Amino acid sequence: xxxxxxxxxxxxxxxxxxxxxxxxxxxxxxxxxxxxxxxxxxxxxxxxxxxxxxxxxxxxxxxxxxxxxxxxxxxxxxxxxxxxxxxxxxxxxxxxxxxxxxxxxxxxxxxxxxxxxxxxxxxxxxxxxxxxxxxxxxxxxxxxxxxxxxxxxxxxxxxxxxxxxxxxxxxxxxxxxxxxxxxxxxxxxxxxxxxxxxxxxxxxxxxxxxxxxxxxxxxxxxxxxxxxxxxxxxxxxxxxxxxxxxxxxxxxxxxxxxxxxxxxxxxxxxxxxxxxxxxxx
Amino acid sequence: xxxxxxxxxxxxxxxxxxxxxxxxxxxxxxxxxxxxxxxxxxxxxxxxxxxxxxxxxxxxxxxxxxxxxxxxxxxxxxxxxxxxxxxxxxxxxxxxxxxxxxxxxxxxxxxxxxxxxxxxxxxxxxxxxxxxxxxxxxxxxxxxxxxxxxxxxxxxxxxxxxxxxxxxxxxxxxxxxxxxxxxxxxxxxxxxxxxxxxxxxxxxxxxxxxxxxxxxxxxxxxxxxxxxxxxxxxxxxxxxxxxxxxxxxxxxxxxxxxxxxxxxxxxxxxxxxxxxxx
Numbered sequence: 001x002x003x004x005x006x007x008x009x010x011x012x013x014x015x016x017x018x019x020x021x022x023x024x025x026x027x028x029x030x031x032x033x034x035x036x037x038x039x040x041x042x043x044x045x046x047x048x049x050x051x052x053x054x055x056x057x058x059x060x061x062x063x064x065x066x067x068x069x070x071x072x073x074x075x076x077x078x079x080x081x082x083x084x085x086x087x088x089x090x091x092x093x094x095x096x097x098x099x100x101x102x103x104x105x106x107x108x109x110x111x112x113x114x115x116x117x118x119x120x121x122x123x124x125x126x127x128x129x130x131x132x133x134x135x136x137x138x139x140x141x142x143x144x145x146x147x148x149x150x151x152x153x154x155x156x157x158x159x160x161x162x163x164x165x166x167x168x169x170x171x172x173x174x175x176x177x178x179x180x181x182x183x184x185x186x187x188x189x190x191x192x193x194x195x196x197x198x199x200x201x202x203x204x205x206x207x208x209x210x211x212x213x214x215x216x217x218x219x220x221x222x223x224x225x226x227x228x229x230x231x232x233x234x235x236x237x238x239x240x241x242x243x244x245x246x247x248x249x250x251x252x253x254x255x256x257x258x259x260x261x262x263x264x265x266x267x268x269x270x271x272x273x274x275x276x277x278x279x280x281x
Numbered sequence: 282x283x284x285x286x287x288x289x290x291x292x293x294x295x296x297x298x299x300x301x302x303x304x305x306x307x308x309x310x311x312x313x314x315x316x317x318x319x320x321x322x323x324x325x326x327x328x329x330x331x332x333x334x335x336x337x338x339x340x341x342x343x344x345x346x347x348x349x350x351x352x353x354x355x356x357x358x359x360x361x362x363x364x365x366x367x368x369x370x371x372x373x374x375x376x377x378x379x380x381x382x383x384x385x386x387x388x389x390x391x392x393x394x395x396x397x398x399x400x401x402x403x404x405x406x407x408x409x410x411x412x413x414x415x416x417x418x419x420x421x422x423x424x425x426x427x428x429x430x431x432x433x434x435x436x437x438x439x440x441x442x443x444x445x446x447x448x449x450x451x452x453x454x455x456x457x458x459x460x461x462x463x464x465x466x467x468x469x470x471x472x473x474x475x476x477x478x479x480x481x482x483x484x485x486x487x488x489x490x491x492x493x494x495x496x497x498x499x500x501x502x503x504x505x506x507x508x509x510x511x512x513x514x515x516x517x518x519x520x521x522x523x524x525x526x527x528x529x530x531x532x533x534x535x536x537x538x539x540x541x542x543x544x545x546x547x548x549x550x551x552x553x554x555x556x557x558x559x
Contacts, residue, residue: 003382004378004381004382004462008378008461008462008463009378009382011374011462011463012374012375012377012378012462012466013374013375013378013379013390015371015374015375015429016371016372016374016375016429016430016433016437017375017390019371019426019427019429019430019433020393020394020397020429020430020433021430022412022413022416022418022426022427022430023405023409023412023413023426023427023428023429023430023431024397024400024405024409024430024431024433024434025393025397026408026412027405027407027408027409027411027412028397028400028404028405028408030408030412031404031405031407031408034407034408041411042408042411042412088300091293091296091297092297094290094293096290096293096294096297097294098294098297098298101301102297102300102301103549104542104545105301105304105305106300106301106304107549108304108305108538108541109304109307110552111487111491111537111540111541111548112491112533112534112537113490113491113492113493113507113508113533113537114491114493114508115491115493115508115511115512116491116508116511116530116533116534119511119526119530120307120308120311120530121307123310123311123314123322123323123326123523123527124307124310124326126323126326127323127325127326127327130323130324153304153307157304158552158556161549161552161553162553162556165553203556207556213401214401214402216402216403216493216494217491217493217494217508220493220512221512221515234403235401235402235403238403239403239406239494242406242407249407252407253407253408256401256403256404256406256407257404259401259403259404260399260400260401260403260404263399263400263401264399264400267399
């Protein structure tokens with residue numbers, strides 16, 4: 001079907017496109033415009049140029065703090081989740097009994113919503129910390145490591161499944177050939193398995209990084225930024241700027257634009273990375 | 282050699298077993314605490330309920346009353362089911378149309394939709410919730426339109442990838458037999474797409490069921506979905522009812538676990554397919 005009359009084309013695309021325009025396209029364009037204005041409602045705006053972007057950094061240090069916290073969090077969870085989920089995938093592809101049940105169990109936390117996850121871990125972490133007379137709101141460090149543990153619990157099973165698929169896609173002849181050549185299991189891992197699961201590694205790395213950057217529900221439920229705003233990540237800081245006090249909506253929108261640009265850069269990097277890998281293959 | 286391999290497998294098995302128990306422990310601890318009195322939870326969450334702390338189902342009754350959990354469950358179910366149905370129907374139509382009709386408009390629309398996947402929700406949350414308000418979409422029916430708009434990017438992307446792999450000859454044969462595009466889509470393409478429908482439906486179900494911020498901003502003040510009901514219990518710091526909180530966490534998790542155990546195979550496949558493509 002190369003051609004379709006305009007009426008049919010509209011029939012197939014308009015329902016989606018109207019909804020898309022209402023919920024995404026118009027708010028997105030309006031959002032860019034509003035980031036250059038001072039406003040309290042969408043209909044009452046004053047053009048202020050780029051001053052919102054300066055105020056995002058100069059008004060107080062919550063945004064910069066949230067940015068650093070988020071970057072640190074993304075790096076730490078990316079490393080931990082990848083190492084742990086890859087190790088689990090290696091263990092689960094050894095053809096031992098109960099593999100399916102283990103897979104089911106490890107994957108399950110991934111399906112639970114962020115708010116619920118946050119309160120589950122708040123209970124557990126506070127239950128441990130109470131023995132030292134503090135709770136998770138005592139220091140941003142506790143909030144940080146609490147979020148790391150939570151994120152690991154949620155994401156390890158997911159990444160493990162992707163790695164298992166990658167490992168199972170390795171041709172068995174390759175492994176047999178290496179074994180006949182006398183490779184031990186460490187050499188097998190280093191020279192066969194790891195290079196061949198690199199595509200899975202790219203996917204998992206970027207998935208953990210983008211998910212860490214966009215994290216909101218877990219952050220809100222676990223610490224809500226406490227103490228003060230010290231454990232608030234970017235998404236929560238933007239939310240607080242919008243809805244925390246009046247007169248800061250423009251600053252919040254400017255922060256949101258910066259946030260979107262950061263996420264867009266990460267996604268573009270991923271695309272380039274996986275493209276160049278495809279060319280090599 | 283075989284004995285050594287046996288030993289190694291047994292060690293691996295025991296290690297994985299311990300790890301699996303650790304993975305489930307958080308859920309079991311919440312379940313256990315949901316039967317304890319509210320003042321015995323925060324201080325000693327790891328203690329089993331005893332005759333002094335055990336209060337039966339009391340937390341469940343008070344939690345359900347405080348949060349309006351039954352209504353919340355109803356709203357969550359209604360919004361999830363109808364949004365997923367709407368998304369699957371309309372985005373598959375759109376994906377088929379813009380994949381098959383090769384034109385500048387089609388590829389522009391495709392890239393626009395894909396672009397929306399990248400943009401974080403915070404970018405549009407303020408303007409979108411104002412927009413929903415102005416257009417009177419701030420109710421459980423109207424929010425379905427919002428979900429269709431937000432779900433369009435990923436869903437069209439996944440459908441489109443699959444549609445490209447369907448041989449064009451089938452549709453051309455249908456056209457020669459006198460089918461118009463609507464008949465071609467619903468009689469020929471629709472049945473072929475079935476496995477992708479499951480993938481798209483599962484991805485969107487997991488997202489919408491667990492979504493907090495979007496429904497909170499759009500309909501949260503009048504209609505609470507389950508995540509909003511749980512967050513609502515938080516209240517002012519220190520004043521919250523830990524017992525009710527534990528019971529609500531259990532009630533929030535149970536439907537997900539049931540859903541997961543009944544269609545586990547599809548869920549794992551669906552989520553992975555979404556990850557690899559997104």
